[in-house]
Amino acid sequence: MxxxxxxxxxxxxxxxxxxxxxxxxxxxxxxxxxxxxxxxxxxxxxxxxxxxxxxxxxxxxxxxxxxxxxxAFKHTMDQISATDTSYAIKETVEGAGRGIAAPALKVAADASEGYAFLIQLLGYHAWRQHPERETITLEDMEQAVVLARNDMYRMVLEPTVNSLSERELEFLVAMTEGEGPHRVSDIAGRMGITENNATKIRARLIEQEVIGARRRGFVDFDMPMIRDYLVDEG
Structure with missing residues (x-):
């Protein structure tokens, strides 16, 4: 070199x-x-x-x-819009000589939540369902969502959760109670800690791109499917 x-x-x-x-x-x-x-x-x-x-x-x-x-300079990739997700999948599929049904594109855009890695997984599994057919159908994409979800659990969510401290995990579990965005002071109350300590945990989880800030004093999950994972794994 x-x-x-x-x-x-x-x-x-x-x-x-x-x-x-x-x-x-x-x-x-x-x-x-x-x-x-x-x-x-x-x-x-x-x-x-x-x-x-x-x-x-x-x-x-x-x-x-x-x-x-x-x-090093660290750049965080923002969520990809539903329009851009649909366009990227459609162009990739058609560029490889196949077509994709409009309902399948919508399901993919919604399921991906704008997360680049999940978009890749959805496209990969949808393509492999019936590669001999000219068009990727809604049924193909629905099956791809199930398979991509399993991959996300195994490849992303499980390692992410395992890397968290006990307090960070408690913070996330507290966020599974009710729909977001969640007030940090409410999370602190559920954890039985001060709001100041909860704010420090919040900062670490934002740094790890697991959650994101919303309006002042509020947070919500940023990593796709992690709320479902925490609930499913108990």
């Missing part, structure tokens, strides 16, 4: 390194980040772009061996 960077820089070109599904469990990532850090110190024209699920990114940043990442 050092040779490649040197040759590119000699031609007034730089190198952009991209890593998808970044995780602290990767053995290769610390090696890559260490090399990148040396390039930065040498003022080489090189950039590193990592993408990953929120809980994986948070865990990765906390790893002491790659603490260099804590100085």
């Amino acid at each position: 050092t040779k490649a960077v040197s040759e590119l820089n000699e031609k007034d070109a730089g190198l952009l390194i991209t890593v998808d599904e970044a995780s602290a469990q990767s053995d290769e990532l610390p090696v890559l980040i260490d090399s990148f850090q040396h390039f930065v110190r040498e003022r080489r024209d090189v950039a590193l772009l990592l993408a990953g699920l929120p809980h994986n990114v948070s865990t990765l940043i906390d790893v002491d061996a790659i603490s260099f990442l804590r100085r």
Whole structure:
């Protein structure tokens, strides 16, 4: 890689390194980040772009061996609108030579809640239902929702919940009582703690992109399906 960077820089070109599904469990990532850090110190024209699920990114940043990442610029991907979700799925399906029924698109847009990873799961499972058919039907997408939900539970929600502290989990469970948005002072009351302590827990959960602030003093779930997961798992 050092040779490649040197040759590119000699031609007034730089190198952009991209890593998808970044995780602290990767053995290769610390090696890559260490090399990148040396390039930065040498003022080489090189950039590193990592993408990953929120809980994986948070865990990765906390790893002491790659603490260099804590100085990185962190960008949070906003929710994708229903219109953009439908457009993305339709264009992808048609670009691959198939069609998709309008009701199936609506179900996908609603079920995804604008969450990029869930959109990918829905598209993947819908395509695989009857790949020999010309059109993805409503029934295909409804089955895809069930399968994508199972994947979300296993791949995203379970690891996220397991990474939380006891108090953070208590905060979320308190939020499952009634419909949101939820007043932080009410959550504190259910937990039997002061509002000041609840506010600190709130801040940590927002940082992990599990919940989000609404109007002043209120929060609600941001991560899709997590309320259902907490209720289902008891």
